[in-house]
Amino acid sequence: MxxxxxxxxxxxxxxxxxEESTSKIMWWVNGSLAPAVLWGVxxxxxxxxxxxxxxxAGAVLTEFASQKALGRRPTLTDGSAVCTxxxxxxxxxxxxxxxxxxxxxxFAIGLGKMIFGGLGFxxxxxxxxGRAFLMATFPLNMTSGWAMPRPWFGAPLDAVTTATxxxxxxxxxxxxxxQLVTSPAGLWNALALGFRPGSIGEVSLVLVALxxxxxLARRIITLAIPLSVLAGVALSTLHTGVPLxxxxxxxxxxxxxxMATDYVTSPSTTRAQIAFGLLIGLLTGIIRVYGGYPEGxxxxxxxxxxxxxxxxxxxxxxxxxxxxxxx
Amino acid sequence: MTHSSSSLHTFGRGGIHPGPHKEATxxxxxxxxxxxxxxxxxLLQHLGEPAEPCVKKGEMVRRGxxxxxxxxxxxxxxxxxxxxxxxxxxxxxxxMAIAPSMAIGANAEAGPELEFPEDPEWRxxxxxxxxxxxxxxxxxxxxxxxxxxxxxxxxxxxxxxDLLVMNGAECEPYLTSDYRVMLAWPTEIVEGSVLIxxxxxxxxxQIGVESDKPDAIEATTKAAAALTQREIPVEVVPCEARYPxxxxxxxxxxxxxxxxxxxxxxxxxxxxxxxxATAHAVxxxxxxxxxxxxxxxxxxxxxxxxxxxxxxxxxxxxxDIVEFCGGIKPETNRMVAGGPMMGRALPRLDVPLIKGMNGxxxxxxxxxxxxxxxxxxxxxxxxDACPLGLEPDQVSVRVEVGRTLDxxxxxxxxxxxxxxxxxxxxxxxxxxxxxxVAKSALRRAAATRSAS
Ligand code: SF4
Ligand code: SF4
Numbered sequence: 001m002x003x004x005x006x007x008x009x010x011x012x013x014x015x016x017x018x019e020e021s022t023s024k025i026m027w028w029v030n031g032s033l034a035p036a037v038l039w040g041v042x043x044x045x046x047x048x049x050x051x052x053x054x055x056x057a058g059a060v061l062t063e064f065a066s067q068k069a070l071g072r073r074p075t076l077t078d079g080s081a082v083c084t085x086x087x088x089x090x091x092x093x094x095x096x097x098x099x100x101x102x103x104x105x106x107f108a109i110g111l112g113k114m115i116f117g118g119l120g121f122x123x124x125x126x127x128x129x130g131r132a133f134l135m136a137t138f139p140l141n142m143t144s145g146w147a148m149p150r151p152w153f154g155a156p157l158d159a160v161t162t163a164t165x166x167x168x169x170x171x172x173x174x175x176x177x178x179q180l181v182t183s184p185a186g187l188w189n190a191l192a193l194g195f196r197p198g199s200i201g202e203v204s205l206v207l208v209a210l211x212x213x214x215x216l217a218r219r220i221i222t223l224a225i226p227l228s229v230l231a232g233v234a235l236s237t238l239h240t241g242v243p244l245x246x247x248x249x250x251x252x253x254x255x256x257x258x259m260a261t262d263y264v265t266s267p268s269t270t271r272a273q274i275a276f277g278l279l280i281g282l283l284t285g286i287i288r289v290y291g292g293y294p295e296g297x298x299x300x301x302x303x304x305x306x307x308x309x310x311x312x313x314x315x316x317x318x319x320x321x322x323x324x325x326x327x
Numbered sequence: 328m329t330h331s332s333s334s335l336h337t338f339g340r341g342g343i344h345p346g347p348h349k350e351a352t353x354x355x356x357x358x359x360x361x362x363x364x365x366x367x368x369x370l371l372q373h374l375g376e377p378a379e380p381c382v383k384k385g386e387m388v389r390r391g392x393x394x395x396x397x398x399x400x401x402x403x404x405x406x407x408x409x410x411x412x413x414x415x416x417x418x419x420x421x422x423m424a425i426a427p428s429m430a431i432g433a434n435a436e437a438g439p440e441l442e443f444p445e446d447p448e449w450r451x452x453x454x455x456x457x458x459x460x461x462x463x464x465x466x467x468x469x470x471x472x473x474x475x476x477x478x479x480x481x482x483x484x485x486x487x488x489d490l491l492v493m494n495g496a497e498c499e500p501y502l503t504s505d506y507r508v509m510l511a512w513p514t515e516i517v518e519g520s521v522l523i524x525x526x527x528x529x530x531x532x533q534i535g536v537e538s539d540k541p542d543a544i545e546a547t548t549k550a551a552a553a554l555t556q557r558e559i560p561v562e563v564v565p566c567e568a569r570y571p572x573x574x575x576x577x578x579x580x581x582x583x584x585x586x587x588x589x590x591x592x593x594x595x596x597x598x599x600x601x602x603x604a605t606a607h608a609v610x611x612x613x614x615x616x617x618x619x620x621x622x623x624x625x626x627x628x629x630x631x632x633x634x635x636x637x638x639x640x641x642x643x644x645x646x647d648i649v650e651f652c653g654g655i656k657p658e659t660n661r662m663v664a665g666g667p668m669m670g671r672a673l674p675r676l677d678v679p680l681i682k683g684m685n686g687x688x689x690x691x692x693x694x695x696x697x698x699x700x701x702x703x704x705x706x707x708x709x710x711d712a713c714p715l716g717l718e719p720d721q722v723s724v725r726v727e728v729g730r731t732l733d734x735x736x737x738x739x740x741x742x743x744x745x746x747x748x749x750x751x752x753x754x755x756x757x758x759x760x761x762x763x764v765a766k767s768a769l770r771r772a773a774a775t776r777s778a779s
Binding site for chain 2: 018
């Protein structure tokens with residue numbers, strides 16, 4: 001043993017480490033999104049697949065290029081750029097031209113993440129910044145021309161210019177919304193299974209909830225943020241008489257389970273997370289009922305993101321009574 | 328492995344379940360190291376002044392004979408083997424690189440171990456006599472801190488403690504030495520605890536043992552029930568297996584429900600904490616006047632060929648001890664003295680076994696920091712894991728940008744370096760070290776302030 005003088009690592013303790021790592025967490029998030037993505041692609045057809053691929057490519061290439069340019073270590077394998085690309089794709093119109101999705105993802109990563117210093121330093125959720133950019137730049141492609149579901153097999157369902165249920169609710173009232181979603185299947189059935197117009201990822205609440213369930217079971221997220229977002233929406237839409245329609249619609253669940261729970265842009269302590277979630281939920285309801293957009297979760301989360309660091313400092317962990325050794 | 332904590336005693340917040348990793352040695356009895364040819368005894372084995380040799384070089388000494396005086400604050404040293412005294416010299420030390428040390432070369436001519444006949448009055452010694460036997464036996468805290476036990480007892484008595492909490496938690500992964508000690512000498516530990524309680528003036532003993540050691544709980548419970556003298560009740564308290572259950576303040580809360588206030592010692596709430604192996608040593612010191620000559624440690628980890636619980640004379644070379652355990656596998660890349668959570672990595676094995684060393688863990692595979700670390704992704708895991716409610720994430724990002732002096736509100740001064748935060752961080756951030764950096768910068772700043 002001492003003959004060949006092996007050298008030993010003198011790292012400081014602790015000398016054990018959890019199996020969990022940032023990249024494992026990210027790939028679990030990506031994997032948990034797979035059912036909703038695949039279903040969205042199945043329901044909306046070929047262009048949806050193109051949008052998903054373009055968005056991921058835009059995110060990954062932008063991250064890689066900016067790290068090369070800055071001489072930083074490329075971190076593509078950590079899965080977080082793929083995650084941003086996927087999440088962005090889920091929030092856009094399946095009929096969006098793929099190059100626009102690509103641009104949106106470039107914006108999300110370049111100006112939403114790398115410019116702040118990369119993973120961990122960004123203030124706003126990059127995917128939602130990308131979506132906001134697309135809304136501002138290509139508003140027509142983002143908000144109209146919603147495809148009715150057109151499965152890969154069988155005749156495409158017609159009505160290329162249908163509005164989403166929330167838009168109908170906003171513009172034409174509850175009866176019209178109900179009529180729209182009841183056309184291929186029943187109202188709640190439609191909301192849950194995805195046979196209705198909408199963005200790629202929002203069409204199936206069941207599959208988004210399944211993905212969220214995986215993240216909960218893997219303890220990647222807790223219920224603190226998603227539940228308080230949903231509670232906030234329920235509170236702020238109660239007076240409209242259709243809080244359930246609000247709760248079961250739109251990208252709310254993607255927002256609650258995937259966007260609002262993004263570690264970097266949300267607070268870290270449970271109490272701060274509850275405040276953060278409620279804020280998002282209330283803002284979403286207010287935007288939907290009184291604001292100019294049918295869907296409000298995207299802007300609600302972006303606004304709350306800006307408050308996350310402050311929330312962390314307001315709701316600090318409670319110091320244990322025993323803390324502190326005699327000095 | 329996670330117990331519903333409702334029925335078990337445990338501490339308040341935070342903590343982790345790093346996995347016991349104790350299988351390799353838990354069922355192995357304590358085995359004696361074959362007599363070493365040399366032992367090395369650093370003169371400074373604990374906080375305080377160094378021991379003063381009282382034998383000359385070349386002198387023959389018998390195992391058990393006093394070879395150095397402890398002075399006003401320390402404890403004496405005894406010859407752990409019979410042999411010939413070598414000159415005091417600077418020799419490699421496990422934590423101080425190099426330190427002045429005595430050494431004894433084994434020599435049959437020196438004669439056998441001294442005899443330690445029983446003192447029939449051992450249960451009823453006057454306080455002064457009992458305390459001086461603890462001191463003369465060279466006993467220090469065997470849980471790792473290695474602070475002279477007689478001083479801790481004296482202090483506890485002055486502070487009027489009423490409860491003795493025995494630490495049998497052994498919450499560090501991999502280590503099983505306390506566990507095997509509890510199985511081998513339950514009666515001695517219970518008797519020793521009562522002796523300690525009497526010296527310290529405590530009225531009651533509670534032994535905290537993690538619930539994943541049911542046979543140790545059973546053995547100590549039986550021994551407590553069989554006590555003939557019952558003026559000091561002894562209770563065994565099963566605790567949840569959760570790191571750091573064995574940290575003093577956590578354990579005191581778990582077994583007694585008492586909260587040791589911030590920046591104070593357990594004596595502030597009337598408690599003295601002692602390790603179970605120390606109780607065994609105190610028992611031998613009072614009943615037989617036998618000094619502390621050996622130490623029991625767990626030699627384990629994926630890098631050791633034959634994991635064992637070993638009893639070795641103090642001062643034996645770690646290389647000999649490792650050799651006794653079949654040597655290390657070529658893939659070993661870290662050698663940790665103590666447990667893997669709070670122990671220190673050793674650069675070499677040609678160092679002596681010292682009193683506070685309860686384990687030697689050989690680890691393979693890449694260490695937590697070998698691939699560098701990533702940015703804080705603000706996941707909050709470290710906040711949930713910290714048993715003290717500190718904010719290692721906030722401290723770490725401030726230290727990274729040089730704002731060490733802004734770290735005090737986030738708990739940098741209160742960190743006791745248990746390592747829970749570093750363990751859980753998915754970005755492998757060395758949070759304990761960030762806490763240390765901030766702590767020493769804050770201390771330095773405070774010192775400069777008070778100096779000017
Ligand atoms: S090392 Fe310090 S900051 Fe980290 S968990 Fe332990 S006490 Fe908390
Ligand atoms: S565990 Fe690591 S990544 Fe997570 S908040 Fe703490 S320091 Fe940041």
